[in-house]
Amino acid sequence: MDGEDSQLYSATKQQARRVVIQNNPEKKQPIRLRNDVIKLEEQDTEISSYWVKIPVYNPEKGRGESIWCPAIIPRKDREDVKECEFGDSELVKHEEDWFVHLVIKREVELETIRPDCPSSFSDVIAIDMGVRWVVMSVALLNCETKFYGEEVREIREHYKMLRKKIGKKKVRKGKQVIKKIGNKESRKVEDRLHKISREIVEDAKERDAIIAIGDLRGIREQEDKGRKFNDKLHKFPFDKLKRFIEYKAEWEGIRVIEVDERDTSKTCNRCGSQNTKRVGQGKFVCRDCGLEDNADKNGASNIAKRALGKSIRRPLSEAGALLAVPRTPAEKGEAKC
Structure with a gap:
């Protein structure tokens, strides 16, 4: 958990408030993540080599925070992820797990x-x-x-x-x-x-x-x-x-x-x-x-x-x-x- 981004831009706060895990999250599937509120970094750890930061809304604190999640990037897509621009992505829930589906842009x-x-x-x-x-x-x-x-x-x-x-x-x-x-x-x-x-x-x-x-x-x-x-x-x-x-x-x-x-x-x-x-x-x-x-x-x-x-x-x-x-x-x- 990473709460260092408690002072978020207003647009990021608005998006973060939509990423709230409530009693019935299925009604909010999938949740759109604007490209300015997510970040992907390469950090070689025991868990994963790639980590994605996404905004969440903490109802107890009444403000937005950020969490870092391990990301699985297929080997064939890694160069594209490094070089391409991110588009709006999606946060989806499958059974008990949450996943971020990253969208990247490329000129063709x-x-x-x-x-x-x-x-x-x-x-x-x-x-x-x-x-x-x-x-x-x-x-x-x-x-x-x-x-x-x-x-x-x-x-x-x-x-x-x-x-x-x-x-x-x-x-x-x-x-x-x-x-x-x-x-x-x-x-x-x-x-x-x-x-x-x-x-x-x-x-x-x-x-x-x-x-x-x-x-x-x-x-x-x-x-x-x-x-x-x-x-x-x-x-x-x-x-x-x-x-x-x-x-x-x-x-x-x-x-x-x-x-x-x-x-x-x-x-x-x-x-x-x-x-x-x-x-x-x-x-x-x-x-x-x-x-x-x-x-x-x-x-x-x-x-x-x-x-x-x-x-x-x-x-x-x-x-x-x-x-x-x-x-x-x-x-x-x-x-x-």
């Missing part, structure tokens, strides 16, 4: 797509989200395809069965147990979503590519495929995964474009025909050119074409080169570490 250069200038990037990675595979990506230049999310499906199925067992056995304090299970599931799923988004962004960085994501409305508006499918569809955090991809990509200076998914799943990416059909579990067949491919891969390839302003009804061979303006002046972006 993002590509602006325009069909009349030489390209400032070399490829397009198209992202297609769904229930069977949480994310499927296709690199437009060589059509390399990657599937993500098997672990997420396994986690969700595991905890779904666990909740069913608890409900059938009528476990004492079952509601509290189910709530804890749900929290644990959410943490595991979110951790995996962070890893998936990081892998996608790293792939884009290596390829010098932009990222194209299908409009999430296309996922929500899928036809009714039964109660089990609809349950999975509407409970999956697609929006959260999209946000993870966006801010991680922006941090690296990679442009992310949202693309209208209309007709991408029923149009052949090779010849542009809509004389197509789906066969079995996700196989796409074009009756005109004979293409047989994964249906999600076909849809993602069309998303990539549309991201470049190309018509998906044109054959892939006529889509033309990747075109975009040269890198523009730096645009500011923020990311949480």
Whole structure:
């Protein structure tokens, strides 16, 4: 505990009074911490190498104080933390522990797509989200395809069965147990979503590519495929995964474009025909050119074409080169570490 900052600036005092741990702190979650009321220092101690000072309000003394808390800074983020400017951060409570989520600012250069200038990037990675595979990506230049999310499906199925067992056995304090299970599931799923988004962004960085994501409305508006499918569809955090991809990509200076998914799943990416059909579990067949491919891969390839302003009804061979303006002046972006 450090009370040396009892004489605080008025703005700091106002912010400190909002950081009060009361009987029902959940109503104040998360608590915003302005960048002028927090401080991070590197001090090599047995507990931690990094410490963050945050304001608190002492109701007994009727004034603000500061406390130093050990901070965990991932090794990959330490240089950025030293060099970058802090943005407004958050104080959040998880179960019985309090955490500060630090936000740092960094200048990045993002590509602006325009069909009349030489390209400032070399490829397009198209992202297609769904229930069977949480994310499927296709690199437009060589059509390399990657599937993500098997672990997420396994986690969700595991905890779904666990909740069913608890409900059938009528476990004492079952509601509290189910709530804890749900929290644990959410943490595991979110951790995996962070890893998936990081892998996608790293792939884009290596390829010098932009990222194209299908409009999430296309996922929500899928036809009714039964109660089990609809349950999975509407409970999956697609929006959260999209946000993870966006801010991680922006941090690296990679442009992310949202693309209208209309007709991408029923149009052949090779010849542009809509004389197509789906066969079995996700196989796409074009009756005109004979293409047989994964249906999600076909849809993602069309998303990539549309991201470049190309018509998906044109054959892939006529889509033309990747075109975009040269890198523009730096645009500011923020990311949480």
